[in-house]
Amino acid sequence: xxxxxxxxxxxxxxxxxxxxxxxxxxxxxxxxxxxxxxxxxxxxxxxxxxxxxxxxxxxxxxxxxxxxxxxxxxxxxxxxxxxxxxxxxxxxxxxxxxxxxxxxxxxxxxxxxxxxxxxxxxxxxxxxxxxxxxxxxxxxxxxxxxxxxxxxxxxxxxxxxxxxxxxxxxxxxxxxxxxxxxxxxxxxxxxxxxxxxxxxxxxxxxxxxxxxxxxxxxxxxxxx
Amino acid sequence: xxxxxxxxxxxxxxxxxxxxxxxxxxxxxxxxxxxxxxxxxxxxxxxxxxxxxxxxxxxxxxxxxxxxxxxxxxxxxxxxxxxxxxxxxxxxxxxxxxxxxxxxxxxxxxxxxxxxxxxxxxxxxxxxxxxxxxxxxxxxxxxxxxxxxxxxxxxxxxxxxxxxxxxxxxxxxxxxxxxxxxxxxxxxxxxxxxxxxxxxxxxxxxxxx
Ligand SMILES: Nc1ncnc2c1ncn2[C@@H]1O[C@H](COP(=O)(O)OP(=O)(O)O)[C@@H](O)[C@H]1O
Ligand SMILES: [Mg+2]
Numbered sequence: 185x186x187x188x189x190x191x192x193x194x195x196x197x198x199x200x201x202x203x204x205x206x207x208x209x210x211x212x213x214x215x216x217x218x219x220x221x222x223x224x225x226x227x228x229x230x231x232x233x234x235x236x237x238x239x240x241x242x243x244x245x246x247x248x249x250x251x252x253x254x255x256x257x258x259x260x261x262x263x264x265x266x267x268x269x270x271x272x273x274x275x276x277x278x279x280x281x282x283x284x285x286x287x288x289x290x291x292x293x294x295x296x297x298x299x300x301x302x303x304x305x306x307x308x309x310x311x312x313x314x315x316x317x318x319x320x321x322x323x324x325x326x327x328x329x330x331x332x333x334x335x336x337x338x339x340x341x342x343x344x345x346x347x348x349x350x351x352x353x354x355x356x357x358x359x360x361x362x363x364x365x366x367x368x369x370x371x372x373x374x375x376x377x378x379x380x381x382x383x384x385x386x387x388x389x390x391x392x393x394x395x396x397x398x399x400x401x402x403x404x405x406x407x408x
Numbered sequence: 409x410x411x412x413x414x415x416x417x418x419x420x421x422x423x424x425x426x427x428x429x430x431x432x433x434x435x436x437x438x439x440x441x442x443x444x445x446x447x448x449x450x451x452x453x454x455x456x457x458x459x460x461x462x463x464x465x466x467x468x469x470x471x472x473x474x475x476x477x478x479x480x481x482x483x484x485x486x487x488x489x490x491x492x493x494x495x496x497x498x499x500x501x502x503x504x505x506x507x508x509x510x511x512x513x514x515x516x517x518x519x520x521x522x523x524x525x526x527x528x529x530x531x532x533x534x535x536x537x538x539x540x541x542x543x544x545x546x547x548x549x550x551x552x553x554x555x556x557x558x559x560x561x562x563x564x565x566x567x568x569x570x571x572x573x574x575x576x577x578x579x580x581x582x583x584x585x586x587x588x589x590x591x592x593x594x595x596x597x598x599x600x601x602x603x604x605x606x607x608x609x610x611x612x613x614x615x616x617x
Binding site: 231233235253255256257260261263265267268269271272273277281283285311312313314315329330333361 | 413415543545548549551556559591595597598600601602608
C-alpha cells in the first residue's frame with residue numbers, strides 16, 4: 185500500500201500540491217489533470233524522487249524521507265520522454281543497467297534480461313543501438329528496464345504523450361499486461377476506461393477520486 | 409564513429425574487446441615503425457579480408473571513412489609539393505590502414521564491452537581518486553547521447569532554415585545548450601530513479617589508517 189498523508193509542496197512561491205491525502209491499494213490507478221496541475225510532482229513523491237515540504241509518503245511501511253533507496257527499489261518509474269531515460273547505447277545493456285547496480289552475478293543478469301526481452305517482444309532488438317529504435321520501441325525498452333528490477337509498484341508519468349497513435353496503442357497494450365499495481369499519469373481519459381480508480385488533479389488539489397465514470401464527469405467539467 | 413556497432417556473429421565480433429583493442433594499439437604503434445609501401449598495401453588487403461570476414465556492410469564503412477578520406481587528399485598533395493609523392497603515398501596508406509583498423513574494431517565491438525575494457529584499464533586510477541565505474545558510466549552516456557545531440561542540432565538547423573535564418577553559431581548553440589541542460593536534468597533524475605548508486609571512491613591520501 186502507498187499512503188500519502190497531509191502532503192503540501194511548493195516550488196518557490198507557487199503551491200504545487202495542497203492537502204493531499206490518499207491511500208492507494210488498487211491494481212490500476214489513473215491520475216489525470218490539466219498541464220501544470222501537479223501530476224508529475226505527485227508522481228515523483230511516490231518513489232522519493234521528491235520529498236514533500238510537509239506530510240509523509242509511506243510505501244509498504246517505508247517512509248520516503250527515511251528509506252529512499254528501499255522505496256526506489258519498490259516503486260519503478262517510467263518517464264514521459266524515453267530518450268532521456270535510456271542510459272546505455274545498446275538495448276540489452278540498458279536493461280542490464282539496474283541489475284548491474286545490484287551487483288548480481290553475470291549469468292543471473294543475462295537470464296533476467298532474456299526473460300524481459302522476450303516478454304515485451306524486444307528480443308530481435310537486443311543488439312540494436314537504442315537511438316535507432318522507434319519512439320514506441322524506446323518506451324517499451326524503458327518500461328522493460330524498469331520491470332526487470334521486479335518493483336512492487338510501477339508509476340508511469342505520461343508514457344504515451346510523445347508517441348504517435350500506433351505507438352500509443354503498443355505502449356498502452358503493454359501497460360495492461362503489467363502484473364504489478366500500476367499508477368498511470370495521463371491526460372487522456374480514454375487510457376483509463378478499465379481502471380479501478382481515477383484521481384483527478386486540479387491546481388495541486390485532488391478534486392475527484394473514484395471509478396473512471398465519475399472522475400471523467402468531474403474532469404470534463406473542470407476542463408470546460 | 410562512436411556508437412555505430414553493427415551486430416553480427418563473425419569471429420571478429422566474438423573476439424574479446426580487450427584483444428581487439430590491444431591489437432589496435434600494438435598495430436598502430438607498429439604501423440609507424442615500418443615504412444614500406446608494399447607492406448602497407450599488403451596490410452590493406454589483409455584488412456579488406458577482415459572486413460569481408462566480419463560481413464560488414466560496405467556502405468556503413470564507406471560512410472565512416474568519407475570525411476577522413478577528404479582529409480587524406482590534402483595530406484597527399486602536401487607531400488607531393490613539399491617532399492615527394494612516395495612519402496605522400498606512404499603516409500596516406502598508413503593513415504588509411506590505421507583508420508580502417510579503428511573502424512573495424514568500432515563496428516564489431518559493443519560500445520559497452522569497449523567501455524568495460526577501458527574501465528578495467530582505468531582501475532589503477534582508483535588510487536588517485538578516479539572512480540572507474542563512474543567514469544565508464546559517463547563514457548557510456550556520451551556514446552549514448554552523441555547521436556541524439558546530432559539529431560537535435562539537425563532539427564534546430566532545419567527549423568532555422570525553414571524560418572529563413574542564416575547559419576549562425578550562436579543561433580545553433582543557444583537552443584542546443586538549453587536542450588542539453590534539460591536532457592541532462594531529466595537523465596540524472598532517471599538514473600536516480602533506476603537506483604544508481606556508485607560506491608564512493610576515496611583517494612589514498614585521504615584514507616585513514
Ligand atoms: N522543479 C520545479 N521547479 C519549479 N517549478 C516547478 C518544478 N517542477 C514543476 N514545477 C511547477 O509546478 C507545477 C506543477 O507541475 P507538474 O507537477 O509538472 O504538473 P503536471 O505534470 O500536471 O503537468 C507547474 O506549474 C510547474 O511549472
Ligand atoms: Mg507532467
